[in-house]
Amino acid sequence: MVSIETFRKLALSFPNAKEEPHFEKTSFRINKKIFATFDEKNNRAVLKLNEIDQSVFCASSEKIFYPIPNKWGAQGWTIAELAKVRPEMFEDALIRSYENVMAKKK
Template sequence: MADSQTFTRIAMALPGTVSAPHFDRTAFKVKRTFATLAADGMSANIKFTPDEQEFKCQLAPEIFEAIDNGWGRQGWTTMHLARATGEDIAAALEMAHAHAVPSKPKKV
């Protein structure tokens, strides 16, 4: 189905996104990191809210899996790319990207 090239293309198309090395992964970020791609290209970690994580994992457990540690309790979720479609990737990245975009200052 999908692969690391599809993931990278979609992530980099999101406004303001840059990529950078992150340990043995590639991070995608705006103000904050919203996704990382594994070095083997088989999976990615996506930053959801805990509620979004629960929804995604219930909706498509073959694609999404909560990380079993403190990062996972914060919403970090593994996405298995071979089981996902481009639409699955786009929806997940758009959701995570929205949380990483700097908020606009309030006018007084």
């Protein structure tokens, strides 16, 4: 299980990461681009993964990681169930999300 405090601490540990509101969610951004959001109501994170990372994390457990069921999911946006995910697995996915968004800004 990953708490919002742990999520926030990890997300803000990345260089230049910022926390900002995003509609009814909390977003974590790098260079104004979202790499993760937190949905407090549903205790979920949404991460921006590339196609390979998304398939790897989703294959590990379809009940913990799964694509958003729309066009955003096809673009790599992946839900992580925070009540079910192991902290080390979530940290790895969050790192991948941050790196994916950083790579697009170069």
